[in-house]
Amino acid sequence: MLPVPCPFCGVRPETEFVCAGEVLPPRPSDPQAMTDAAWADWVVLRNNTRGEHAERWWHARGCGSWFVLQRNTVTHELLPTDPAVGDLQ
Numbered sequence: 001m002l003p004v005p006c007p008f009c010g011v012r013p014e015t016e017f018v019c020a021g022e023v024l025p026p027r028p029s030d031p032q033a034m035t036d037a038a039w040a041d042w043v044v045l046r047n048n049t050r051g052e053h054a055e056r057w058w059h060a061r062g063c064g065s066w067f068v069l070q071r072n073t074v075t076h077e078l079l080p081t082d083p084a085v086g087d088l089q
């Protein structure tokens, strides 16, 4: 089981959390002005990073907070970062 460091509760079992995937770039302010290909890229394509990347996590069976963790996709090492999540979209 992966120990997940909640910035509010400390290290808790992975089963208490939901991972919502990598932190996305901000939503385009005017999607109507984008080409279909550019919009599809924003909606569908993800970086699929090898190494460290930022992910959004929800402590669903705990404090209910959203926060961002840095996770190494090779080693699964989790590093706490900013407890505030700006744009959940």
Ligand SMILES: [Zn+2]
Residues within 6 Å of the ligand: 006, 007, 008, 009, 010, 059, 062, 063, 064, 065
């Ligand atoms: Zn928590």
